[in-house]
Every structure is written in structure tokens, then in C-alpha cells.
Amino acid sequence: QQPVQSPQAVILREGEDAVINCSSSKALYSVHWYRQKHGEAPVFLMILLKGGEQKGHEKISASFNEKKQQSSLYLTASQLSYSGTYFCGTDLQGAQKLVFGQGTRLTINP
Amino acid sequence: DTGVSQDPRHKITKRGQNVTFRCDPISEHNRLYWYRQTLGQGPEFLTYFQNEAQLEKSRLLSDRFSAERPKGSFSTLEIQRTEQGDSAMYLCASSTEGGPSGNTIYFGEGSWLTVV
Numbered sequence: 001q002q003p004v005q006s007p008q009a010v011i012l013r014e015g016e017d018a019v020i021n022c023s024s025s026k027a028l029y030s031v032h033w034y035r036q037k038h039g040e041a042p043v044f045l046m047i048l049l050k051g052g053e054q055k056g057h058e059k060i061s062a063s064f065n066e067k068k069q070q071s072s073l074y075l076t077a078s079q080l081s082y083s084g085t086y087f088c089g090t091d092l093q094g095a096q097k098l099v100f101g102q103g104t105r106l107t108i109n110p
Numbered sequence: 111d112t113g114v115s116q117d118p119r120h121k122i123t124k125r126g127q128n129v130t131f132r133c134d135p136i137s138e139h140n141r142l143y144w145y146r147q148t149l150g151q152g153p154e155f156l157t158y159f160q161n162e163a164q165l166e167k168s169r170l171l172s173d174r175f176s177a178e179r180p181k182g183s184f185s186t187l188e189i190q191r192t193e194q195g196d197s198a199m200y201l202c203a204s205s206t207e208g209g210p211s212g213n214t215i216y217f218g219e220g221s222w223l224t225v226v
Contacts, residue, residue: 002152032215041201041217042153087152089215096141096205096215097166100152 001025003090005101012108018075020104022088031064031071032089032098042087083108112136114218116202122224123192130188131221135204142185143215144177145201146170153201159185160207192225
């Protein structure tokens, strides 16, 4: 079952914040976040395991609400380099076979 | 530190021809995945291996698709009798076997296939 990402697209000015959500209809073992620029491979951002943890790395952090079967990615004080499409990949059973959402296209303008 | 390598990066082929893509995973990774991605969509799971064993195949993988991973090292994905609907980017990824901390899945640069 494909997770649902929202919003589908967002346009920001440099320095603004963004939140991208990922929801699943099934219980999740882990959520993996990736960023992909046009014509390039997805680049790993972070992995969150069930347990409601939050992770951070520079100005990008994420949370995982196991009960709600949701994860959110937070981009703080966005930079031009943050532009791209963000995908969440969900793992239902710990098998590391990821099912990806449809993506959220983030555009950062100067 | 080499990442996941894929070859060729781009392939244009005529409908009905066979194509083969190769993937070299990160050397210590025993898991290898194939995904397919079309424009505007997220990657779709095709199949994955643990060492040389193919553990799962998606229903998306018709009989025209076959993947191998001899000796648990590199992998090949072959598409026979290509159709225009096969046009996509084929992504290979690798990881170590999952543990309590989870494991990162690293993607290669992808192989673009255009069927004309």
C-alpha cells in the first residue's frame, strides 16, 4: 500500500520553513526519507524506526508517530540547495523493502 | 568509497529488442534491490536479493523481466521484447541486512531506458 504524501508541491522563499507529511494506512516498521533532484538518483536523508523518535541533521529533521502511522519531515530556514522532490519510503515488516510515496516537489526561490 | 554503480546510464532501444542493465552494489552490502521510476512518480519496487537469493518479485515484474545476482555480487536486470511502456529509469540500490537500528538503502544513479 503506497503511503500518501502531502502537500504534493510547495514553493518557498529562501529562509522559510516547510513540513512534508507521509501517511500510511498500515502499521509501519520504519520510514526512510530521500531527496531527488531532476535526473539524479534519490539521496538518503534519514531513517526513523517505530518508537516515535525524532531525528535531526543540520536544518532537516523528522518525526515518526507510530500510533498515527505518520512521519513528517521538517526543513528549517530552507536553502536553495533544498530544492527537489522529497520521497518517503515505508517499510512494513522490517524487510527493508520500501514502498515510496508519490513525492513532494519543493521549490526554493531566492 | 564507491557507491552503487549502474551501467549503462542511458539506453535507447527499438521495441521488441532485449536490453540488460548491470548493477554493482556497495561492496559489503548483501542486499540488492531493483526499482523502476517514471517521470513524476516515486520509485516502484521490482525485486530484491539477499546475497544470491532472489527473495521477492513484484507483480509489476512480468515474465519479460528477469533479474539475477550470481555469486551474490553484481546483479543484472534483463528486459526481453521491450515495449514502449518499459521506458523508465531503472534504479538499483543496496544495503546491509536489517538490524535493530535499521539500515540505509543507497541508490545508484539509475539507468534510463527509452524504447522507440
